[in-house]
Amino acid sequence: MTIARAAVAAPAPYTAGTTAVAVIAPQAGSGYADVLARRGRDAVAVILGFDARPPAYSGVAPDEGYSDVIEYAGDLRRTVKKLRTVGVDAVVAASPVGVELAERIAWQLRLPGSGIPGSTQLRTDRGVQPEALSQAGITAPRALRTASVAEALAWTDCHQASAYQLASAAIGVPGRPVICSTKQQITAVWPQLQESAYRYSGDASLVLREPVEGRHYVVDSVTRLGPDGPQHAVTGIWADLHAPTGLLARTDLLHRHDLLARRLSLYVCSALDALGVASGPMSCHVAFDPERGPVLLSASVVTNRSRADEAVWEISGLDPIDATLDGALSTYRAGSDVPRYRVARICVNVPQRGVPGPGLLQTFAALPTTACVDVDPSSFISRSAPPLPGGDACEIVLAHARSGAIERDYHCIQALMADLHRI
Structure with a gap:
């Protein structure tokens, strides 16, 4: 619904x-x-x-x-x-x-295609991407791509860290990466992650990666073939905010004119070149490490379309499918660099004992800044986390010209969810 x-x-x-x-x-x-x-x-x-x-x-x-x-x-x-x-x-x-x-x-x-056949893993596999970036002289995390838990455990002996992130190599497998601080934890979660990776991608390989400090961002872009090769344009930068549980709570659309946004944009455009992106929409997940600067966590071709995604694209006037059909790069460059609306995407997890029902969803929908309430699975929710054990997840898109209006509705959502968790 x-x-x-x-x-x-x-x-x-x-x-x-x-x-x-x-x-x-x-x-x-x-x-x-x-x-x-x-x-x-x-x-x-x-x-x-x-x-x-x-x-x-x-x-x-x-x-x-x-x-x-x-x-x-x-x-x-x-x-x-x-x-x-x-x-x-x-x-x-x-x-x-x-x-x-x-x-x-x-x-x-x-x-036009997203890249040259034979190099597709550069745009679909988070285990292949770090090496490609490193070879191009671009900052990337240390990582191992393997289907062998024994090889993964041996790698931790050579690359000491307080914790490691374990995820499927293929991008697009539902569920969030798992943080493991011991070899025992890696061994314990390996079979489940590997089974899920194979089930959804046909590839059982996993990626063990060093932790990357700093806030996380999502940088959206479109690319078209120009007379001198691929031309990349950043169409949106989103800042993630995580809850104390580690789950993604919300992500906010940023203005693209400040120094941080420019630095992220320059880094991503260089990364897209290294990954062989030739045409179409991409979404890059980047951490901004205080010492190293931007670090790519993953980059993927935009393929999923949830109702919440479509609401955001309607607000921005930049639907990724138009990058394929109409060459959206020229449309983007003709527009303003400052969005007309502040936009926030809110991830709501409902506990099993809670009873959200249509009434709560209608309450969310009636908030002054609500653009969409989506209870269907989306790329936003799947990359943040699975629902809480036994719970359901939904996504709320808030949009308004003033950030204060969004914050008031966000606090209202938080209060409603706090009441539900106390039931």
Whole structure:
């Protein structure tokens, strides 16, 4: 269930057309067909066949609005031939497991893709990215990518630290990384993390990384191919705020004109070059270490679309899909560098004994600055943490021209949740 209220006027309708967009590896409820229909485009789904998909992948439902559904079973030439027949003029990866295939299809069709085939792991694997950055002379954390717990334990002997972060190598696997301070903790959580990694990505590799100090940020960008190569533009910088439990509590959209934002932007653009990003939207998770400066934690192609994501993109006027369809870089540069609205994304975890019900959700939705209340899983929630044990999670998007109005509603949300936790 999702409750949403538009925070700004709806954008002008797109001119209807007859061109088709290949949507690679969409899953049920991803919403890409509707999004493209609003832009006058037909959506052709390319779903993964049984032998080409991870266990947790689920294809699209028959009633999701795709003009055609093509199954990719390992024969790239056959799939590309079918897409040429229907007149595809753009390719979009609709899930993390679809990025590699999307790049290969785009290359064969001579269309823009997020990168060159054969280097996809640079844009989808947090275990490969640190080495690529280090080779380019860019600050990166020390990390080990492995499927062997014995190798991971041996690595800790050579790289002493007070704690380590353990996560799936593949980006997009649900759940947050686990902090481990002992070898026993690494050994204990390894099987569960490895099973989840394989289930959602088809790759059982995990990444053990040194801790990185400093506040965390999310830097969003779009890239297009220019006459002199890829051109990157930062479209948003978000500052994370964590609760005492370690869970992500909220993230706030920052202005992009101060020195910190400029430093983050310069670092990310250099990182995108090192990761071979050629076109389209990316999202980079960066820590700002007090001594080392910006440090990339992960970078990924933007594929997920939650209702909360769409509310934020409507407010900003920058939907990542337009970076693929219309070259959003030129639109971004023509706009103001200062957002018209302050925006905060709030992550709410509900305890099992609490009874949120429709009434509490309606209360959230009725707050003056609420743009969206989304109880569906989103990229924001999956990267922050799973819900509290036995609980549910929802996301609230707050937007207003004045930061004080957002803070009043945020304190109201905190008070409501404190009451619920006392039940």
